[in-house]
Amino acid sequence: MELFNHDPDFKMDVLREVGNIGAGHAATALSRLLDKPVDMAVPTVNFVPFEMIADRVGGSEEVVIAIFLRVDGECPGNMFFLMSKPQASRLLLVLLGFEAAESDKYSEMELSALCEIGNILAGSYLSSLADLTGLSMSPSVPSIAVDMAGAILSYGLLQFGTMGDDALLIDTTFLKGEQEAEGHFFFIPDPQSFERMFVSLGVPIE
Structure with missing residues (x-):
């Protein structure tokens, strides 16, 4: 199938398809894991500058739950799944029926469940991206942290090295x-990875 197209919206259409396919894969995988139906809204997909990531979750000083991992292969980069603490508690309730503890601390079981949900999401979106581009991409074992958004992103920079200037954002609702x-x-693809990704999709690079 020929994907070359000079429509300026074509790039976003392709990425929305990544989000839609990935969400479908994630819902199926979570349904199997939990042995019950899991519904996900159609995700919204956008590009955001790296420095704006923290703003999407309430600012750099907002305490969030983050699942993060490294992507290796032909389109290397970094992945983060960020949730505010209220949204994380709601996610545990929606998917697992866990009533959030009144304290700010999460149990090992709750953190493990959130990490696995983030891992399934990352794998699903990564798989859809790899399928559409034909590029090999393999995720590392995910880590989970509860900290200020700015601190988590700074740790990611230290852990993974220089990140690209832009991030592909997929807002996901259960x-x-x-x-x-x-x-x-x-x-957050490494520098040059976005170009490699879009060339593989047949999207012209200006």
Whole structure:
């Protein structure tokens, strides 16, 4: 199938397809894991500058739950799944029926569950991106942290080295009846990785 197209919206259309396919894979994987249906809203997909990532979760001093991992292969980069603490508690309730503890501390079981959810999301979005581009991409074992958003991103820079200037943002919402929980999924390709990705998709690079 020929993907070359000079429509300026074509690039975003392709990336929205990554989000849609990835969300479908994630819902299926989580349904199997939990042995019950999991509903996800159609994700919204955007580009954001790296320095704006923390603003999407309330600012650099906002305490968040973060699942992060390194992507190796032909399109290397870094992945973060960030949630505010209220949204993380709501996610545990929506997906697992866990009532959040009144204290600010999460149990090992809750952190493990959040890490696995983030891992499934990362794997699903990464798989859809790899399938569409034909590029090999393999995730590292994920880590989870509870800290200020700015500190987590700074740690990511120290851990993984220089990151690209832009991030692919996929806003992800889980649904259960009238309840919903949302998180922000960021893929930050290394410098040159975005160009490699879009060339593989047949999107002209200006």
